[in-house]
Amino acid sequence: MNAPTKGSRGDALKWVGRAIRRLEDPALVTGQGHFTADLPATHWVRFVRSPNAAGTINSIKTPDGALVITAADLTAVKKITPMLHKFEYKPVGQPVLADGVVRFVGEAVAAVVASSEEEAEDIADLVELDISASAPLVDARDALASGAPQIHTGAPGNVIVKGEVKTAGFDDVWASAAKIIKIDARSHRQNATPMEARAAHAAYDKTNGRVTLTCTTQMPHLMRTAIADLLGMRESDLRVIAPDVGGGFGQKMSLCTEYVLLVWLARKLKSTVAWTEDRRENLIASFHSRDQYVTLEGAFDKDAKLLALRADVVSNVGAYSCFPTTCGVEPLMAMAEMPGPYDVRQYQCLARGVLTNTCTMAAYRGVSRPIITFTLERLMDKAAKAFALDPVDIRRRNLIGTFPYTSATGLIYDEATYKETLEMAVHEIDVPAFRARQKEARAKGRYLGIGFATFSERTGYGSPAFAARGMAITPGWETVHVSVDPSGYVEARIGASPHGQGLRTTLAQIIADELGIPPDLVKVVHGDTDTAPYGWGTFASRSLVISGGATLIAARKVRAKLIKIASHMLEAAENDIVLEDGHAKVAGTDRSITIASMAREIYTQTHRFKGELEPGLSESGTYDPPGTFSNACHVAIVELDPETGFVKVERYLVAEDAGRIINPMIADGQVHGGVAQGIGNALLEEIVYDGDGGILTANLADYMPPTAHEMPHVELHHIETPSTQSITKAKGLGEGGTIGAPAAVLNAINDALTPFNAEIDTIPATPQRIRAALREATTKKSA
Amino acid sequence: MTEKIALTLTINGHAHAIAVEARRTLADAIREDCGQTGTHIGCEHGICGACTVIVNGEPVRSCLMFAVQAEGKKIRTVEGLADGDTLHAMQQAFMDHHGLQCGFCTPGFLMLAVGVLEREPDISDGDLLDVLSSNLCRCTGYQNIIKAVRAAAAEMRKRCV
Numbered sequence: 028m029n030a031p032t033k034g035s036r037g038d039a040l041k042w043v044g045r046a047i048r049r050l051e052d053p054a055l056v057t058g059q060g061h062f063t064a065d066l067p068a069t070h071w072v073r074f075v076r077s078p079n080a081a082g083t084i085n086s087i088k089t090p091d092g093a094l095v096i097t098a099a100d101l102t103a104v105k106k107i108t109p110m111l112h113k114f115e116y117k118p119v120g121q122p123v124l125a126d127g128v129v130r131f132v133g134e135a136v137a138a139v140v141a142s143s144e145e146e147a148e149d150i151a152d153l154v155e156l157d158i159s160a161s162a163p164l165v166d167a168r169d170a171l172a173s174g175a176p177q178i179h180t181g182a183p184g185n186v187i188v189k190g191e192v193k194t195a196g197f198d199d200v201w202a203s204a205a206k207i208i209k210i211d212a213r214s215h216r217q218n219a220t221p222m223e224a225r226a227a228h229a230a231y232d233k234t235n236g237r238v239t240l241t242c243t244t245q246m247p248h249l250m251r252t253a254i255a256d257l258l259g260m261r262e263s264d265l266r267v268i269a270p271d272v273g274g275g276f277g278q279k280m281s282l283c284t285e286y287v288l289l290v291w292l293a294r295k296l297k298s299t300v301a302w303t304e305d306r307r308e309n310l311i312a313s314f315h316s317r318d319q320y321v322t323l324e325g326a327f328d329k330d331a332k333l334l335a336l337r338a339d340v341v342s343n344v345g346a347y348s349c350f351p352t353t354c355g356v357e358p359l360m361a362m363a364e365m366p367g368p369y370d371v372r373q374y375q376c377l378a379r380g381v382l383t384n385t386c387t388m389a390a391y392r393g394v395s396r397p398i399i400t401f402t403l404e405r406l407m408d409k410a411a412k413a414f415a416l417d418p419v420d421i422r423r424r425n426l427i428g429t430f431p432y433t434s435a436t437g438l439i440y441d442e443a444t445y446k447e448t449l450e451m452a453v454h455e456i457d458v459p460a461f462r463a464r465q466k467e468a469r470a471k472g473r474y475l476g477i478g479f480a481t482f483s484e485r486t487g488y489g490s491p492a493f494a495a496r497g498m499a500i501t502p503g504w505e506t507v508h509v510s511v512d513p514s515g516y517v518e519a520r521i522g523a524s525p526h527g528q529g530l531r532t533t534l535a536q537i538i539a540d541e542l543g544i545p546p547d548l549v550k551v552v553h554g555d556t557d558t559a560p561y562g563w564g565t566f567a568s569r570s571l572v573i574s575g576g577a578t579l580i581a582a583r584k585v586r587a588k589l590i591k592i593a594s595h596m597l598e599a600a601e602n603d604i605v606l607e608d609g610h611a612k613v614a615g616t617d618r619s620i621t622i623a624s625m626a627r628e629i630y631t632q633t634h635r636f637k638g639e640l641e642p643g644l645s646e647s648g649t650y651d652p653p654g655t656f657s658n659a660c661h662v663a664i665v666e667l668d669p670e671t672g673f674v675k676v677e678r679y680l681v682a683e684d685a686g687r688i689i690n691p692m693i694a695d696g697q698v699h700g701g702v703a704q705g706i707g708n709a710l711l712e713e714i715v716y717d718g719d720g721g722i723l724t725a726n727l728a729d730y731m732p733p734t735a736h737e738m739p740h741v742e743l744h745h746i747e748t749p750s751t752q753s754i755t756k757a758k759g760l761g762e763g764g765t766i767g768a769p770a771a772v773l774n775a776i777n778d779a780l781t782p783f784n785a786e787i788d789t790i791p792a793t794p795q796r797i798r799a800a801l802r803e804a805t806t807k808k809s810a
Numbered sequence: 811m812t813e814k815i816a817l818t819l820t821i822n823g824h825a826h827a828i829a830v831e832a833r834r835t836l837a838d839a840i841r842e843d844c845g846q847t848g849t850h851i852g853c854e855h856g857i858c859g860a861c862t863v864i865v866n867g868e869p870v871r872s873c874l875m876f877a878v879q880a881e882g883k884k885i886r887t888v889e890g891l892a893d894g895d896t897l898h899a900m901q902q903a904f905m906d907h908h909g910l911q912c913g914f915c916t917p918g919f920l921m922l923a924v925g926v927l928e929r930e931p932d933i934s935d936g937d938l939l940d941v942l943s944s945n946l947c948r949c950t951g952y953q954n955i956i957k958a959v960r961a962a963a964a965e966m967r968k969r970c971v
Contacts, residue, residue, distance in 0.1 A: 048905050055913030056901040056920065058848020058888035065847035145831065146812075222852045222860055222948050223914045273850070273914025274948050306853040527912030527949050696908045696954060703951030727857040727946065735952040736943035764951075 042539040042546055043755075046692035049532045050547065060271040063226035063241050068301035072292065073147035074285065075137040075154045076312060077129035080163035080384040080720020081176075084127055087137055088155040094140040095154060096292065098126035104291060105257045107282060109350040113497025114359060115189045117182040119382070121347040123257075123284045123291070129158060130178060130346035131386050132720050133312030138288055140296070144303065163384035163720035167320065167343035170383045178346065178382040187344060188355045188380040190362045194435050200335050200373045204326035208410040212402040213789040214769075216318035216343070216714040219391040220732050223273020224309035227286045228301040229293035238293045241268040242286050245275040246564030247524055249351055249502065251556050253282045254290050265290065269554035269564075272526035276704070277390035278314050279526070280566045281349040310730055311722045315714055316391035318343035319357065321402045323365070326373075331414040333425045335373035336403075336435075338365050342388070342395075344380040349389035351500045354380045357388060359496055361395035363436050367403050368445045368483045368658060369425045374435035384720045390566065392701065393765040397708055398790075400482045404770035405788055408478075408777065418479055418774070419453055426481060440483065441752045443658040448682040449481050451744050452660040456680050461664060469782060474669060475677075476781075478774025480661040480767045486685075486759025487572025487752075488654030502563035504651035505574040509538060509581040511589075511644040513630040515609075515623025517542065517549045519581070522562010523574035524554050528761065529693040530570055534578045536689055537755060541582035542589065543606030544622060560647070568657070568759025571689060573650055575755045580648030588644060592625045595636055655752040657760050659683035661702075661767035667779040669801055672794030674710055674776055679739040681767070686750040686758035694760060695743055701764020702741050707733045708765065709772035713791050784808065817881040821846055822890025830877050836870075837861040839877035840887060848888040848917050852946070859945030862918040862925075863887050869925030888917035891924065899965040900924050900958075909958035911949030918945050923959045931967050935960070 054060050075087075075095075089095040106120030125136045137154055141147035164170040164178065170185040178185055201207075227242040244250050247267040255262040272279065285302055292300045304313065319342045326335040340361045344354035362378035411421040426445040433439050458477070465475045485492075490503030508520040519534055530553070535546035553559055562574070586606060593611030594601045603614050612619040626644050628635065633642040664678040681698055688694045711731040715723040724730045741764075749756035769790050776792050785804035789796055814829040819836075821844055828843040835854070840846050840863065849872060852860030856874040863872045864886040891898040900920050903909065910916040919942070926933065926941045933941070938959060947955060 049908070051913070052905040052910060053897075055910055055916055056888075056897065056904050057892055058846070058917050060848075060913050062847070062850065062914065064851070065841070067842075145833070220948055221914075222858060222912070222946065223850070224852075271913060274912040276948070303851075306855060306858075529911070692908045696911060696950060699951035699953045700911060700949045701951070704948070726855045727853050728855070732946055732948060733952075734943035734946060735939055735956060738952045741951065741953055 042536040043689050045536070046690060047532065047536065047546065049529050049693065050535060051529060051531050062223060062271050062273060063228055063243050064303045066228045066241060066301065068228055068299045070140050070142065070296060070298055070300040071144045071147045072289065072300060072302040073139045073144065073151040074135040075139065075151050075156065077125060077132060077134040077136050077158065079129055079158045079160040080132045080165070082129050082158040082160040084125060084129060084136065085157040085159060090150055090153045093150045096124065096138040096140065096288070098122055098124045101291070103259065104287065107257065107284065107350050109348050109353040110499035111188065111353045111355050111497045112499065114355060116353065116355060117187050119179040119181055119187065119348055121284065123287045131384050132722060133308065133386055134346065135284055140292065140300070165383060165385060165716045165718065165720050167318070167341050167381040167383055170381050171341065178384065182382055185382040186379050187348060187382050188358060190359050190378040191376070192362060192436060193375040194373050197335060197373045197375050201326050204334055205329040206327045206413055207324055208327065208406055208413055209324045210402055210406045210409060210788055212321045212323065212405065214317050214319045214398040215791060216315050217391060217708060217712050218310055218313065218315055218714055218730065219276035219278035220730065221274030221276055221278060224306055225283060225285065225304040225313055226302065227289045229289040230299045231293040231297045233297060237264050237266060238290050239266045239268060240286060240290050241270055243272045243279050244269045245279045245524055245526060245566050247554055247556050248522060248561050249563060250282060250286065253350060254287050257287050258291055267556045269524050275526050276392045277566060281314055281389040306727060307725045310714065310725050312386060314349060314389035315345060315386045316388055317398060318388060319398050321361065321398060323402050323406050325406050325410060327410055331410060331416055331421050331424055333369055333371045336366055336371055338376040340376065340378035342380050343383050343385065345383060345385045345387040347387045349387055351502065352390055353498070354388055355496065356390050357395045361399050363438065364396060364485060365399050365403065366434055366436065367400060368427055368481050370427045372435055385716060392704055393762040396482070396484065396762070396766040397705060397769050400480060400766050401769040401773055401790060404480045404774055408774050419449065419458065422449055422479065422481055438485065440656045441750060442748050443483065443656050444684045444746045444748055445481055445658050447746055448658060448660040448684055451682040451746065452662050452680055455682065455744055456662045474667045474779040474782065476665050476667060476775040476777065476779025478663045478771045478778055480770030480774065482659060482767055484568065484657040484763045484766055485654055486568035486657050487652055489573065489651035492654055504649055505562050505577045506560040506647060506649045507574060507577040507581045508560055508645060508647050509578065509585050511585060511622065511626045513627050515621065515626045517544065518552055519549060519578060520552045520559050521574050521578070522560045523570040524564040525570060526565065528565060528570060528697070529690065530574065533571055533689040533693060534575060537575055537578050538582045541579070541586045542622065544609050568761040571757050572655065572753045572759050573652060575689070575757060576650035576652060576753060577648040579755050580650060581646045584646035584648065585644060588640065588646065589622065589625060591640055592629050593620060596620055596625060596628060650754070653752050655686065655750040655758045657683070657685040657758040657763055659763050659767055661771040663771040663775040665772065665775040665779055667776060667797065669783065672797035674792065674797065676706060676739045676772060680742045681764070682744040683760065683763060684746040684748050685760035686753065687747055687756035688745065689755070689757055697761050698743055698764045699741050701762060702768050703733050703738055705765040705768020706737065706772060708790060709769040710791050710793070711737065815878055817878055819844060819877065819880055819885060821885045821887055832876065832878055834877045835873050836875040836877050836880050837872035840872060846887050846889050850914055850917055852915065859922060860915050860918040862921045862945065864921050864925040867925070867929065869922045886921070888920055891920060898924065899969065900962040903958040903962035903965065907954050907958035907961060909950060909955045915945060915947045919947065919955055923962065927963050927966055931970060
């Protein structure tokens with residue numbers, strides 16, 4: 028089962044680097060996965076949600092005899108109030124159920140409890156909400172306007188977080204520029220859209236008063252900490268299980284009010300309570316993302332060298348602030364990472380998070396970077412045009428090339444291959460051949476375009492990075508316990524919480540190399556706060572770097588102990604012991620002993636080690652790295668139909684560097700999936716609000732995630748620059764595909780639009796928007 | 811809407827005698843009344859295809875069919891694909907080609923692809939792409955699903971010969 032497969036790029040003697048099949052898969056392909064909604068329950072919950080974006084609740088009328096929970100029942104439950112200690116952050120509280128005021132369409136106002144989902148839905152339909160509606164603020168710029176209604180009393184002007192940075196000497200350098208290039212970019216709102224929507228199941232144990240909350244989360248331990256705190260219960264009385272989780276992409280990082288209510292109800296009813304979100308709820312009331320205006324100006328010298336960047340970021344954060352990251356996650360990441368892969372010494376930025384009457388915004392794969400990369404890469408293409416340079420040439424002049432590199436915002440970039448991946452992509456895509464084909468096609472009335480995107484992806488960052496943001500919770504480190512049981516099987520208990528990333532396989536590969544055993548002897552256990560060490564879960568392209576590092580540390584300790592045991596049992600010097608093929612061997616002899624017999628001995632015959640070794644074979648590792656930068660160059664070739672505005676991505680190429688690759692098959696899969704979400708972001712996906720704050724895209728046919736039809740074949744090319752900031756030498760790569768795609772696709776669309784003198788700087792670049800840009804260009808021409 | 815109708819669903823050759831409301835979808839009946847939770851529900855709008863099962867040889871969205879409509883029909887779900895411990899060629903291909911990540915949409919894709927290939931073993935690549943675009947996956951970007959289904963199609967044709 029674990030033989031190396033074709034295409035493996037690894038060392039044949041090692042497991043790390045091999046494209047082995049995933050250990051996760053047998054259960055998932057046979058229908059034996061365990062997802063939250065598979066659990067039976069005594070009580071089912073249906074939430075009654077606000078139909079109004081803004082207003083005050085006059086009354087909630089419930090049918091006779093129905094069990095309906097409202098805010099009045101929850102006076103002892105604290106509001107969810109995440110905190111940042113910097114950036115003029117204004118803490119705002121979110122009640123578990125709307126308390127007198129509604130702030131977005133979809134906000135939970137009441138919870139109906141019944142014996143089946145159907146009955147709960149029937150009763151929910153009979154609950155009458157009397158709400159005095161007021162005019163909502165849907166757009167962030169409207170919410171910033173003077174005289175706009177204030178959504179939370181603690182946040183005047185609706186600005187909840189505000190970051191400002193300006194490097195010393197900025198004004199002089201700005202004044203010296205040969206050209207200033209400007210872009211007004213707009214990223215519309217998205218929903219991460221995991222195929223499994225949210226679900227929770229809370230079971231009360233009458234024997235000990237504990238509650239087990241099984242839920243679709245990326246952060247089981249933090250859910251336990253947060254919910255216990257809000258409900259004023261002992262954390263040890265709450266067990267949180269993340270079973271198989273059907274995708275998260277950031278949406279399942281944040282604490283949902285619904286999960287808090289489920290635990291509260293299980294304790295109140297001393298019973299089992301479940302809730303399964305439907306798709307409409309997920310699209311309107313789960314977390315949104317990406318709703319930003321970014322104005323970016325670049326000051327260039329006469330040789331098109333970027334001297335300075337000036338940015339204004341306005342991020343529509345919705346009605347509340349998400350826990351644990353706070354709604355600073357988008358605007359502050361935009362501010363910190365705007366300069367991207369370019370060497371630019373001067374930087375000024377104003378980044379604001381603005382409250383509106385829309386669904387709360389939270390992290391989604393890439394967070395702000397798909398937007399800032401799209402904005403910056405469009406700026407570079409506009410600058411190339413202004414300097415009459417090729418888009419590739421302007422990047423060659425400006426990409427970072429010496430390491431370590433300290434950015435204008437103080438980030439330290441480790442060794443990467445910004446220029447090399449660009450050159451690799453340019454070579455593989457064959458730019459001259461494309462330009463010839465483009466010219467021919469234009470002559471026939473067909474419009475092709477090519478777009479490049481180069482970017483950096485900060486991954487695997489530990490506690491100091493979060494502390495720098497002033498976060499009250501710094502989810503940086505990870506702990507792993509590696510044990511060999513008395514039968515010789517290995518178990519790794521991890522605080523990370525993978526949900527599709529294949530970590531059970533890649534961590535097993537890391538352990539296998541250290542202990543000289545095949546990976547299928549290693550069981551990676553995660554997602555249960557009763558069995559996993561405290562940890563932060565899986566998000567932000569961190570798990571393989573941080574949990575992988577902790578795994579390596581723990582496995583090395585186990586390895587050291589195995590060598591000591593073998594030295595005793597084989598009566599040989601430690602230096603002569605090698606671990607391979609499930610055995611400890613004395614080098615150069617035929618003497619060996621199995622790991623299973625060594626394990627048995629250290630548990631059951633401890634006296635033989637004369638007090639020199641402690642009983643048992645279990646070690647712990649904790650890792651809190653500084654962070655490491657992955658990088659990539661994406662290239663898109665599109666064909667655009669000017670009559671309809673339809674865009675087809677005909678070719679897509681990625682040249683990426685994520686350091687040491689543990690499993691190439693899994694790594695490639697992460698890039699494919701990321702690119703698909705990025706193409707959705709670029710062309711298709713949008714949560715559309717009407718002027719009243721109602722959502723027009725409440726099913727998947729309207730929201731339009733890409734299908735197999737919209738996806739080009741993604742060609743991958745790799746460079747592996749071992750990270751010096753990560754002990755496995757691996758860098759994170761979960762988000763890169765999503766980060767690069769909107770930029771590459773938009774640059775390609777704009778290249779195709781060149782003959783029309785039309786431009787589009789809005790994502791998604793839908794056919795309607797492309798047609799509008801074409802019409803505007805025609806109007807300008809005739810004027 | 812609480813009156814229940816007694817009926818028998820035949821899933822993977824096993825008869826399940828159940829009593830459900832007329833409005834019960836086949837997807838809910840398979841999962842909750844028959845306990846076969848391998849079939850997943852992604853949208854209940856007939857869009858994502860996670861709940862695809864095979865009914866009388868045709869892949870169908872089980873969220874768009876009522877349980878009462880499936881009585882007397884042969885229903886196949888992901889739990890019935892393997893032959894004992896031997897995986898179906900489609901299951902094996904999804905593992906070999908990394909056609910799944912979180913695994914939530916996987917049962918729907920497996921049943922869609924198996925249903926179509928049993929009906930049209932020689933389906934063209936273009937038509938196969940059309941079929942596969944009827945289900946949604948958020949993790950894989952489809953590339954490895956397409957690769958897996960093409961590999962399984964070749965394997966299934968070989969086994970038929």
